[in-house]
Amino acid sequence: MSAPFVLTGVTAATMAGSADPYCLVRDAAVAVRDGRIAWVGPEVDLPSDFAGFEQRPMDGRLITPALIDCHTHIVHGGNRAREFEMRLNGASYEEIARAGGGIVATVAATRAASQEALLASALPRIDAMIAQGVGTVEIKSGYGLDTETELKMLRVARTIGQKRPIRIVTSFLGAHAVPAGSDADAYIDDICIPTLRAAQAEGLVDAVDGFCEGIAFDTNQIARVFDVAQELGLPVKLHAEQLSHLGGTALAARYKALSADHVEYATEDDAKALAASGTVAVLLPGAFYTIHETQPPPVQAFRDHGVPMAVGTDWNPGSSPLGSLLLAMNMACTLFRLTPAEALAGTTRNAARALGLTDCGMIAPGLRADLAVWDVTDPAELSYGIGITPLHARIFGGVL
Ligand code: DI6
Ligand code: FE
Secondary structure: OOOOEEEEEEEEEOOOOOOOOOOEEEEEEEEEEOOEEEEEEEHHHOOHHHOOOEEEEEEEEEEEEOEEEOOEOOOOOOOOHHHHHHHHOOOOHHHHHHOOOOHHHHHHHHHHOOHHHHHHHHHHHHHHHHOOOEEEEEEEOOOOOOHHHHHHHHHHHHHHHHHOOOEEEEEEEEEOOOOOOOOHHHHHHHHHHHHHHHHHHOOOOOEEEEEEOOOOEOHHHHHHHHHHHHHOOOOEEEEEOOOOOOOHHHHHHHOOOOEEEEOOOOOHHHHHHHHHHOOEEEEOHHHHHHOOOOOOOOHHHHHHOOOOEEEOOOEOOOOOOOOOHHHHHHHHHHHHOOOHHHHHHHOOHHHHHHOOOOOOOOOOOOOEOOEEEEOOOOOOHHHHOOOOOOEEEEEEOOEO
């Protein structure tokens, strides 16, 4: 554990409370001890308890919670650049998927890759996130669609957290696509659910996800997976209403899911259901942008009904090869009309909630000292920049 210290001369976007959209504390100090935030407030009010702490001046820079990417598929083999060209020549994402490309193409590459190779290809992606001030990353399985490869993916995800100063949360996404030549119902019952049980038995699963879409699984098939998740005591989340309205969002609400993700085709009734279940709407502008979607999510309905909104990269080789959470924030503002404050809440406080985490995502006493100091003074600059990474310093677990 590192020696305690106090960051002084910061503008703290604490994201904790409701005083203003950023819960800002100007001319602030943040005391860090034993990996946790010990105190935050106006520097002039710094308690004498912290007088002996090493002071580290930040010269008026902005400090935020370390960012949280609550939706990624960064463990995978191969790439889908060829499909990018096909889409530019007019093929739709769905046409490519139905023609045997898409997710199942990445499945072949992931099955063929060793655990070591998958780790080696994922670490540079994690390093890019760390360089962007990210402290927590959710990583999904879903490119194996067989027991051996799904477990391999989740083991790689767990290993990443041992190899880098980053917190990894895993989601089992066996219900991501139907393997080539398989029947969807048989796959769910004979492969997906037994694999979920095996992954949970090995301690590899933090949540259970699914893809509810015409090119993937219907609500009945997802419900069978969610029933087992509940039996195992695992929370659920769902890729819902990305390309059409199948009822996935309402299903997620019925299971009190941590999050419903994409939700471009969600309705006002869906927003009411999410509000009632306390489910976070995770917005994924990278996929919307990449596959040239036209239906943005019902952001105003989410606001009207008090649905917390998170923002993720959905970093995956097909629909969202987006390696920047800061750019995802900019896209969420530009494409979905989020305010910069909503975008920052979406990659801190609300992203933590989408992962069921209560010890991060805000700057408040007792929470993890996962922090980011930025070479900016106005929090809106984090969403305003396009492809700009103004990180000055990253603190992870209280270590600068
Ligand atoms: N929705 C998506 O956009 C990704 N998965 C999902 O359920 C697509 C993943 C891929 O195209 O490889
Ligand atoms: Fe996804």
